[in-house]
Each structure stands twice: as structure tokens, then as C-alpha cells.
Amino acid sequence: MTLTFTRSDQIRSWGRVVHASHLVARPPFRDAIDASLALARENGQAVMPYGAGRSYGDSALNPDGALIDMRGLDRFIAFDAERGIVRVEAGLSLSTLIRFAIPRGLFPATVPGTRHITIGGAIAHDVHGKNHHAAGTFGTHVPRLSLLRSDRGRLAVSAAQEGELHAATIGGMGLTGIIADAEIALAGVPSAYIDCDFVPFGNLAQFFALADESAARFEHTVAWVDCTKTGDALGRGIFQRANWSAEGGYTPHRDQTRFSLPFDAPGFALNSWTLRLFNEAYYAFNRRKAGSRRMHYSAFFFPLDAIGQWNRLYGARGFYQYQCAVPMAVGEPAIRSMLEAIADSGEGSFLAVLKTFGTRPSPGMMSFPRPGVTLALDFRNRGAATLALLARLDEIVAAAGGRLYAAKDGRMPAGLFKAGYPEWPRFAALCDPSLSSSFWRRVMA
Amino acid sequence: MSKNAQSPRRVIILGALSAVAEACARELAGEGAHLALFARNAERLEEVAADLRLRGAGQVQIFARDLAGEADCEGALREAGAALGGIDAVLVFYGILGDQARALSDWAEARHIIDVNFTSAAHWVLAAARLIEASPSPRAAILVISSVAGDRGRRGNFVYGAAKAGLSVLMQGLAHRFAALPAPRPRAVTIKLGFVDTPMTAAIEKKGPLWAKPEDVAPVILKALDRGPSIVYVPFIWRFIMLAVRLMPGFIFNRINL
Numbered sequence: 001m002t003l004t005f006t007r008s009d010q011i012r013s014w015g016r017v018v019h020a021s022h023l024v025a026r027p028p029f030r031d032a033i034d035a036s037l038a039l040a041r042e043n044g045q046a047v048m049p050y051g052a053g054r055s056y057g058d059s060a061l062n063p064d065g066a067l068i069d070m071r072g073l074d075r076f077i078a079f080d081a082e083r084g085i086v087r088v089e090a091g092l093s094l095s096t097l098i099r100f101a102i103p104r105g106l107f108p109a110t111v112p113g114t115r116h117i118t119i120g121g122a123i124a125h126d127v128h129g130k131n132h133h134a135a136g137t138f139g140t141h142v143p144r145l146s147l148l149r150s151d152r153g154r155l156a157v158s159a160a161q162e163g164e165l166h167a168a169t170i171g172g173m174g175l176t177g178i179i180a181d182a183e184i185a186l187a188g189v190p191s192a193y194i195d196c197d198f199v200p201f202g203n204l205a206q207f208f209a210l211a212d213e214s215a216a217r218f219e220h221t222v223a224w225v226d227c228t229k230t231g232d233a234l235g236r237g238i239f240q241r242a243n244w245s246a247e248g249g250y251t252p253h254r255d256q257t258r259f260s261l262p263f264d265a266p267g268f269a270l271n272s273w274t275l276r277l278f279n280e281a282y283y284a285f286n287r288r289k290a291g292s293r294r295m296h297y298s299a300f301f302f303p304l305d306a307i308g309q310w311n312r313l314y315g316a317r318g319f320y321q322y323q324c325a326v327p328m329a330v331g332e333p334a335i336r337s338m339l340e341a342i343a344d345s346g347e348g349s350f351l352a353v354l355k356t357f358g359t360r361p362s363p364g365m366m367s368f369p370r371p372g373v374t375l376a377l378d379f380r381n382r383g384a385a386t387l388a389l390l391a392r393l394d395e396i397v398a399a400a401g402g403r404l405y406a407a408k409d410g411r412m413p414a415g416l417f418k419a420g421y422p423e424w425p426r427f428a429a430l431c432d433p434s435l436s437s438s439f440w441r442r443v444m445a
Numbered sequence: 446m447s448k449n450a451q452s453p454r455r456v457i458i459l460g461a462l463s464a465v466a467e468a469c470a471r472e473l474a475g476e477g478a479h480l481a482l483f484a485r486n487a488e489r490l491e492e493v494a495a496d497l498r499l500r501g502a503g504q505v506q507i508f509a510r511d512l513a514g515e516a517d518c519e520g521a522l523r524e525a526g527a528a529l530g531g532i533d534a535v536l537v538f539y540g541i542l543g544d545q546a547r548a549l550s551d552w553a554e555a556r557h558i559i560d561v562n563f564t565s566a567a568h569w570v571l572a573a574a575r576l577i578e579a580s581p582s583p584r585a586a587i588l589v590i591s592s593v594a595g596d597r598g599r600r601g602n603f604v605y606g607a608a609k610a611g612l613s614v615l616m617q618g619l620a621h622r623f624a625a626l627p628a629p630r631p632r633a634v635t636i637k638l639g640f641v642d643t644p645m646t647a648a649i650e651k652k653g654p655l656w657a658k659p660e661d662v663a664p665v666i667l668k669a670l671d672r673g674p675s676i677v678y679v680p681f682i683w684r685f686i687m688l689a690v691r692l693m694p695g696f697i698f699n700r701i702n703l
Binding site for chain 1: 462492495496499644648649
């Protein structure tokens with residue numbers, strides 16, 4: 001079967017702000033990736049690998065250019081039971097990997113907030129999870145991968161072999177070559193269940209105290225913050241801290257989603273009233289249920305996966321995610337200023353997530369996590385008003401010496417990117433000359 | 446599940462590298478089936494086999510063959526059956542869409558479409574029928590992927606449609622023959638597939654709500670292997686679409702560009 005590029009207007013990222021046309025090829029086997037790269041090169045088009053479409057902004061989009069849809073490459077290649085290392089094609093979903101691992105008493109060393117991502121995407125954005133302070137990033141547990149470059153062909157890449165390219169590819173936003181397959185080191189877990197403590201906190205200072213006190217005793221920590229509150233209650237929220245449970249057995253999650261949003265919610269569905277209502281209700285509900293609970297890993301790690309296409313809640317214009325990391329020394333004042341700016345703007349964010357990052361360094365030179373604290377927010381796209389608020393947040397992040405997360409970003413200015421990722425010139429020199437994304441063109445402008 | 450209580454099923458898959466075949470093979474692997482995979486590309490077969498083993502298949506044997514050019518289909522099936530220790534089912538998944546426009550002016554292309562989709566498939570089906578009839582398995586079955594394109598000739602793809610129509614009639618006759626055998630009777634199942642988004646159909650641009658994914662049609666196909674009618678439209682909506690298409694009077698049909 002000859003490989004073809006087909007025009008598609010259906011490609012979106014999770015934020016659904018950008019509606020663009022792409023030429024898409026979907027190689028069914030790894031031996032066809034070369035042909036896709038070569039074909040795009042012949043046509044003079046920049047290429048971008050595309051996975052599950054779960055990054056929020058434009059880091060996997062290449063409007064009017066070509067995409068290589070990796071989802072046809074979703075096979076297991078080999079499994080070393082003794083070392084717990086599985087080698088898989090890059091288009092395999094994290095969900096399938098977990099369903100493979102759990103019955104064997106294993107689990108990925110760290111997972112982000114959704115299981116509907118590809119392994120290639122997880123490496124390209126070096127995703128992190130609630131146990132960052134214990135396990136580091138996803139890429140920390142990728143001992144080896146195969147990279148297909150338009151200029152150098154197929155390369156085996158690890159810390160020991162092509163070490164510089166390894167460091168560039170982990171968190172390299174898909175720009176250093178097509179990740180064809182990778183080895184993932186799984187971790188042993190005592191069950192498929194998590195014992196989780198829910199602890200309400202009244203303000204930001206209490207959050208930092210809780211995070212500090214919990215890090216050593218709990219593998220997983222994360223907090224939800226009510227960003228509609230000001231004054232003394234600014235930064236109130238619910239802290240979750242958890243460890244794997246010793247009991248419960250190894251039942252994997254089901255792969256079907258029971259409920260999916262069948263259409264876009266009207267744009268006004270999420271407004272300052274529903275926002276306030278939701279935040280009040282969520283806080284009150286969890287405060288009443290405070291205490292310890294045993295939860296299945298899917299409910300603990302992937303609560304939003306229970307609703308298919310939840311991104312449609314934000315209406316047809318989509319939404320922006322904004323995730324920053326700032327150093328611990330200035331963490332509290334910086335987060336406080338951001339929460340104040342958000343409350344001032346009246347824009348608000350339904351899901352504000354606050355977490356402290358640990359000190360374990362990622363092997364990736366462009367990886368987002370850094371020691372300090374991270375705040376993730378989402379905002380309905382209301383055009384100029386939303387962008388103005390995000391620009392205001394940019395100023396606070398820049399002043400704090402922080403950085404933004406490429407997987408979530410659809411608008412960060414070049415200056416903020418370069419200031420946040422001082423390794424960028426070293427990285428840019430390692431990029432594959434045939435690959436590009438609209439994210440990359442923007443931050444290199 | 447009752448399925449798992451029985452001994453693992455032994456299944457031969459012809460055209461195992463097609464996206465729909467691979468999705469079905471994953472379902473079968475999940476229940477621990479023993480599989481023999483036939484397709485042309487040995488390297489790709491190895492990759493699929495390694496994956497199916499890790500997904501739970503009891504064993505996976507590969508046979509790198511040119512299915513359309515096979516001279517001794519029965520011999521090849523016997524060889525696979527011997528490797529698996531018996532045969533419960535033979536699934537025929539291979540086929541090509543071809544180029545209809547070229548087929549109208551170039552007999553070589555038209556003949557290729559007919560040879561692959563009908564002549565060679567008929568060879569495999571008739572050979573498999575002999576083995577399946579002789580199989581002591583209570584779940585003996587042949588399943589063939591045909592197409593809704595065979596239900597009524599239309600200008601866009603009637604050479605392909607004619608070949609698939611021939612294959613459907615062959616299977617229909619086989620089901621009729623099997624129905625007269627003493628119980629446990631083997632099954633002969635024809636799957637009439639609607640639009641499925643696969644590498645075979647990658648060049649077709651407009652993909653609307655009628656397009657299904659391989660992983661969605663696979664469980665339906667495997668259910669048909671075990672029970673239910675011997676002709677199954679997948680996804681089921683095509684049963685009604687094709688009923689309407691077949692019943693439409695010619696003077697209307699001829700005005701519609703399908």
C-alpha cells in the first residue's frame with residue numbers, strides 16, 4: 001500500500017482554539033515512517049508527529065504543513081519481566097500500557113492526569129504526575145528509544161549512546177526526530193488501589209505547610225485550589241496526599257468511557273456564576289468528605305477521563321491552559337500574585353491545580369518540571385480579555401524567574417520561552433531540520 | 446466468561462496485516478487464542494506476532510505467503526492447522542480496493558481486483574471449507590470480510606463490488622450447505638463491512654459519521670463468528686442503508702451519485 005498524505009480539517013489539540021488544515025499520513029508500521037518523512041520533504045513541507053491530540057495548545061500542530069499521525073503504531077515489541085522494562089511503539093496509549101502492566105503487578109513509574117495520551121507524546125513533553133517529588137518525570141524512566149531523523153536515519157538513543165540527543169528528545173516537543181519506539185521502565189505496585197487523604201486548607205500558607213509536611217510520607221501529593229477566593233481565604237483548597245494501597249488486588253480500568261459530551265456546550269455555560277458555584281460546591285463537598293479513602297488508580301490519577309471529550313464544556317471557541325513553574329524561594333508570593341490577578345479579572349479557572357515539584361532532575365534539557373511549585377489553570381477562550389489576563393500572569397512568572405509548560409501552551413511569547421528555558425540554543429542545534437510545529441515557529445520568532 | 450472456560454480457540458487469519466484483521470487478532474489474543482497469521486510481509490508479521498503474544502495469545506505462528514498467488518491453499522491451511530494442533534476457525538480478511546477508473550480502461554487492473562478479491566479468496570474459502578467440515582471442533586467456522594459494495598453495483602466501485610458480490614454469494618451457498626450438515630454444524634459467516642478508517646481507505650478524504658474504527662468493528666465481527674445470522678452488516682446501520690439502496694427503483698438510483 002503506498003503511503004499518502006490526506007488533507008484533514010479535523011485535527012485539533014485538546015484546547016480546540018486552533019482550527020487548521022493539515023496534510024496527514026498515518027503509517028501502519030514503523031518501516032513506513034521513513035517514507036512519510038521523505039514524501040513530506042519532497043513536497044517541501046515541514047512535518048510534525050501527532051499522537052493522541054491531548055496537548056492543549058499548538059505544540060503538536062503544524063497548520064498548512066504535514067503531520068504524521070502515530071496512532072497506527074500501537075504495538076508492544078518486547079517485555080523483560082525480570083527488569084520490568086517494556087518496549088513499545090510510540091503510538092501506544094498510556095491506557096493500554098497500564099492495562100498490560102497492572103495484572104503483572106506493575107505500573108508506569110509516573111503518570112499525568114489523563115491516560116489518553118501516547119507514549120511518544122509522554123516522552124516528547126516529558127510529562128509529570130502527582131509523584132514528581134518521588135519519581136521525577138516520565139522521561140526519567142525511558143532508558144532507551146528509537147529515533148528516526150530525516151538527516152541521519154534510524155538511531156538508538158540512550159544516556160550512554162547519543163547522550164546529547166537523548167537529553168534533547170526527552171521533553172523535546174517532538175522536534176528532534178520521530179520517536180518510533182521506546183523502552184519504559186515500569187515500577188512494582190502492591191495493588192491497583194490508592195489510599196488517599198483529603199485535607200482541606202484555608203489559604204495559601206497552609207498549602208505550603210501541608211506540602212512540606214507531606215512530601216516525605218506520601219508518594220503522591222496534589223491540591224485543588226478555589227481561585228474565586230480573595231483576602232484571607234485566598235488560595236483555599238483541598239490537598240490530596242496518597243500512597244499505593246497494600247490491598248485491593250490488580251484489577252485494571254475499563255477502556256470504555258461511559259459518558260461522552262456529544263456536542264459543544266454553549267459558550268456561556270461556564271461563566272463567573274457557574275464558576276463560583278462550582279468552586280463553592282467542590283470545596284464544601286470535599287470538606288465534608290475529608291479524611292482517608294481507598295480509590296482505584298483510575299479515579300485517583302485520571303478523574304477527568306470519566307467524561308469523554310470534557311474539553312467541549314468550554315464551548316466552540318475552546319480554552320487555554322496555563323501551567324507555570326516558579327522556584328520555591330519566591331513560590332508563595334508569586335502564586336499569591338497570580339491568584340489575585342485571576343480573581344481581579346473575574347475570568348476564573350474551574351480547575352486550578354497546585355503542586356510542589358521535587359528536586360529529582362529530569363534527563364531532558366527542555367523538560368518543564370524544576371524544583372519549586374507549579375500552578376495549572378484553564379480559561380475559556382474569550383479572546384482579548386483572556387489573552388490580557390495571561391499576559392499579566394506572564395509578567396509574574398517572568399519576574400519570579402519561572403517558566404511555562406509547552407504541552408499546555410498556545411500563546412507564550414518568544415521572550416518568556418527563551419528566558420524560561422536557557423538551554424534553548426543547545427536544543428535548537430539538535431532539532432531535526434525537517435520537523436517544525438506552530439509552537440516552535442512562534443517561540444523561535 | 447464462558448468463552449474462557451473452553452479450551453483456547455485455534456484461528457487462522459488470512460490477510461493478518463490489515464487493520465481490521467489486526468484489531469480482531471487483538472481481541473482473540475485477549476482471550477488467549479492460538480493464532481496462525483498469513484500475509485506477505487514477513488517482517489511486519491513478526492511485529493504483529495510479538496504484539497499479540499504480549500497481549501495474551503497462547504501462541505502465534507506466522508506464514509509469510511502471497512495469498513493471491515498461492516497454488517496450494519489446502520496444503521498451506523493444513524500446515525497451519527498442524528502447527529496449531531487443530532483448527533477452530535479460518536478468517537479471510539485480505540482484499541484490495543483497486544483503482545476503479547483504471548480498471549475501466551486497463552484490463553490488467555480490473556483482473557487484478559477480481560483475482561485478489563474473488564478468485565483467490567474463493568480458492569482459500571473452498572479449501573478452508575473442506576477442513577472446517579472435517580474439524581471436530583464444536584466452534585468450527587469460516588468468516589469472510591466482504592463489503593456493502595457487493596450489494597448493488599454503483600458507478601464508483603463496481604469492479605471491486607462485483608468481486609465482493611461473488612464472494613458473498615459463495616459464502617451464502619456455503620452457509621446453506623453447512624445448514625444441512627448434522628450438528629454441531631460449522632458456521633459460514635459473511636461480514637459486510639461499511640466504511641472503516643484504515644490504511645486501505647486512507648486516501649479517501651471526506652470522513653463523516655458513517656466511518657467506523659477498526660477497534661470498534663472487531664468485537665462485532667468476533668461475536669458474529671460465534672452466533673447470530675450468517676450475514677452481518679458491520680456497523681449494523683449498514684443493514685438499513687443497504688436495504689434502502691437495494692430497494693431503490695432504478696430510475697431514482699441512476700440519478701444519484703453514490
